[in-house]
Amino acid sequence: MKNFEYFNATRLVFGRGEENRIGELILPKLVENKTVLVVYGGGSVKRSGLLDRVITSLEKNNLKVVEFGGAQANPTMEHVRLGIQLAREENVALVLAVGGGSVIDTAKAIAMGVPYEGDAWDFFACGVMPKTALPVACVLTLPAAGSEQSIRVVISHQGRKLGAGCGVVRPYLSVINPELFFTLPEKQIRAGVIDMMSHIMERYFTQTEGVDFVSGQAEAALRSIMKNGLLVKENPQDYDAWSQIGLAGSFAHNGFYGLGHVEDWACHAMEHELSAWDESITHGEGLAVVTPSWMKHVWKENPARFVRFAKEVMGVDLEGDTEAIVLEGIRRLEQFFINMGAPITLQQLKAEKAPVAMLAERVTAKGPIGNFKKLYASDVLQIYQLAL
Amino acid sequence: MKNFEYFNATRLVFGRGEENRIGELILPKLVENKTVLVVYGGGSVKRSGLLDRVITSLEKNNLKVVEFGGAQANPTMEHVRLGIQLAREENVALVLAVGGGSVIDTAKAIAMGVPYEGDAWDFFACGVMPKTALPVACVLTLPAAGSEQSIRVVISHQGRKLGAGCGVVRPYLSVINPELFFTLPEKQIRAGVIDMMSHIMERYFTQTEGVDFVSGQAEAALRSIMKNGLLVKENPQDYDAWSQIGLAGSFAHNGFYGLGHVEDWACHAMEHELSAWDESITHGEGLAVVTPSWMKHVWKENPARFVRFAKEVMGVDLEGDTEAIVLEGIRRLEQFFINMGAPITLQQLKAEKAPVAMLAERVTAKGPIGNFKKLYASDVLQIYQLAL
Incomplete structure (x- = not known):
C-alpha cells in the first residue's frame, strides 16, 4: 500500500424528507451574506415540486434565493460562465445544486469561478488549481456521478470534456433522499449504476499490492450495486434498494475505494472523448461499452487481479485455466450491463461512426493514459475497435 | 434504513514514516498559541525512540512541548484530572496523543475537561455534553479501539467504566504508520483485532432492515481483519497485513459500519463491567468471552441475520437447518478467537469468580441494554453464566 492522506469533508444527510430542511441545514454557513444561488437543470425538478420545496425551506430560513436553471448533461463552459456572472452580480454566498452530477458539476465550476480573476476554463485546460471557492451544498436527484462527495468537476468546451479537482470544491453538505429517485427514467438508472461501478473499478484495478482490506x-x-441495481430497474419505487444505490454511489467516488492505491482512470478518459465527440452519448452507457474492451486488452498485465474480480465480484466458480476464469468474469459483467438494458458495443451506442483513430490520438495527446497498463494511442485504438 | 447524518471529520495520514512530520502536520492548527500537550503511556514509546522522534518534529516546527506520560490501560479519572490541571497551567492549545486507545481517550478527556467549568467526570456520569474542546491529534501505536477516528471516550472511576461521546472530541488528525505495530506483544495484537471486530459486530447485528450495502x-x-489478524500474529513485522488491520480498525469505529442502523452495544457494556471489576482484564479479551455467549442468547430474535453472518463472514456452507448454521457460525468465531490465542470463557480469562449477579444488576441499572434484543439483568446473568 502507498502512503496516503484521506479527508472526507462532506456532511451526508440521508433519508426520507431530508431535503425539506435544506434551509435549516445550510443556515449555519451563512452568517452575514444570506444569498444562495440555486443551480438546477431542466424542468423535472419544477414538475416534481422539488424545487418549490427547496425554495420554501430556504425562504422560511430567511435566505435570499437566486435561481439559475438550465444546466444540461455534459455541462458546458458557456453555461458555467453565465452562472459565474449571475453569482457575482447577485453577490452570492453559497451555491446549492439541486440535481445530479451535471448540475452539481455546474455548481462546483461556478463556485470555483466566482472568486477567480481569470477565466474558469483555466482550471480545466491549464491545470490551474483554485485557491478558494464558494461553499457548495447539494440536494441529489440522481445517484451516479458521486459528485456530491467528490472533489472532481467535469466540464465540456469546444469539443473537449475535461476534469479538474480540488478539495475546495468538495460539497461540504449533501442531502440524499432515495425517494427522489423514484421517477428516474430507466436510461438514467442504468447509466447511474454503471457510472458508480466504474468509479470503484477505476480504483480496484491497480498494480498496487497490499490493499486487501480496500x-x-x-x-x-x-x-451490492449490481444486486440493488437490478431491483430498482425492476421497481423504481423500491426505497430500500435505492438506499443502497444512493449510499454506494456516494461513497464510490469520495476516495475511500482508492486509499493507498495507484488508480487507473483510462476508461473514464476514453469515454469522455466519446461523449465530447457526441454529447448525446450518456457517460454511463459509454462506460458500459469501453470497460469490457479495456478489460480484454489489459488483463494479462495482472491476471491475479482479474481472477479475484471474476471470483469475488462476478461469482465465477471455475478453477484452473486463468484465461477462462478472467474471460468468464468479463462476460458476466457484460451480461449484467445487458440485463440493465445498457449497450455494450459502439454500434449499440450508435457511435459506430466515431472517428476512433482521432479520438485515440486526442485522449493520449498529453501522454499515455491509465496505470494498470499504460495505454498509448495504438492501445486506445485497439480498445475502441474491440468495442465495435 | 433509518435516516442518518454522517460526518467523518478526521484527516487520516497513513504510511511509513509519517509520524516524523507530525509537527508540520499540526502546525496549521496552531496560529498563535503553539503549546502542545503530548500525552503518552508507559515507557515503550520512550524505549522505541518514537517519543523522541515526535518531540523532535514538534520542536523543529517551533512548537512548545509539554509532556504528560503515565496514561494506563483503562485510563482513570484521577490521571485525567492531573492532565487537565497541567494543560491549564501551561495554557495548552492542542492535545497530541502518542499511543493506543487508552492514551487517546486520556487525551480526549483532557481536551474536553480543560474548557469545562465543572469536573470532567460529569461528561461520563451525568451525561453532560461538552460544548467545546481543545483540538486532539493522534499518532497511533496500537490498532484496536478506533479512538483515533471516533467521537467516543471511555474512562474508569470508582469501580465504574463509563463512556461519553461528542463530535467536538473527535481527533481532527490521526497518523497511522503500520511499522509502529511491529513490536506489539501478542496479547495486544489479539485484543486489538477482537476489539475492532466487535466495533463492527455491535453495528452489524441490528434489527434494521434495508441495510444491504453497509x-x-x-x-x-x-x-479481512480475520485473515490479516492471523498473519500479524504469525509475523508481527508483516507491513502489508498490518496496513489492513490499521485501516480496518480505524474505520471500524468511525460510524461508517453503522450508517442508518439501530446499533447494539450490549457486548461492550457487559465487557466494560468485567474490566471495571478487575482492571487487569484486557477489553479485547473480555469481548472474546462475552460475544459468543451473547450470540447464543440472542440469535433467535433474528435468525436470518445470524445465518447471513455464518455464511458471509464465517464461510459456513451448510444448507437447511437454521440452528445448525447459526451455531456453526458462532463455533467458527470462537475457533478464530482461540486461533488468535484469546480466552473464550470466564475461567480462561481468570474471571470465574466475577460477581456476575452484581455485575448484571449494575450494567442494567439504568434500564435494559442492547437493541438486537433488549437485555435485562436476568438476560445478562444468563450470558455471563453461559461464558463460565
Missing part, C-alpha cells in the same frame, strides 16, 4: 470493500460494494 | 461492507471488513 479490495474487499470494493468487491462488496460492486456486488 | 452489511456487505461490514462482512468484507470482518473477513
